[in-house]
Amino acid sequence: MAAAAAPAVSDQPPNAQAPGPVPFDPSRPPVIEGFTPQTRSRDETFKEKFMRKTKENPFVPIGCLGTAGALMYGLRAFHQGKTRQSQMLMRGRIFAQGFTVVAIIFGVFATTLKPKQ
Template sequence: MAAASTRAVTEQQPSAPPSAPIPFDLSQPPVIEGFYPSSKTKDETFKEKFIRKTKENPFVPIGCLGTAGALMYGLRAFQQGKTRQSQMLMRGRIFAQGFTVVAIIVGVFTTALKPKQ
């Protein structure tokens, strides 16, 4: 009788739950309504992208160079003990950083307002 009851228990084990339907196919790119990818996708090198971005908004690299230059000269003046000059260069660095941030924001807005091609 014990053997019969164990056989009944093994036969009543729940089977694997039915697999849920997959909401989208992972082997294909997703379909997004209103989005049409461009037909030509070209990989840019770092240099090509840098040149393109610099042409789009030349004030950002100028601000970055100004920030780095003021920082380097300010640190050098601080090391030499020229506290007044160092302080002025650090204030110039803050101004250059602000200029860079404003240039980035203006560039983002002009890109957003530019009509799509």
């Protein structure tokens, strides 16, 4: 006696269709119309990236150092009880922060206007 082959039973209902295209596949980068990412031959180290960004816009690190310096001296003056000097240094800190923000905005606009290579 030959055993009769059992019919193949599917887990899906008979009217189910294959799923359509997946709107987002996390294993691949998204496709953006008009944008082609640049491929890099190798990854940059932190130091190399910092030096490249500093050369592109040197005013941002200068503003950051000015902000940090004014803050440190202002806190030191406040701790020593020199309220007038502390107030002047805190105002200088705000000026340095504004300078840094303007430098960042200028750098963003300069990068946007730079011709693509």
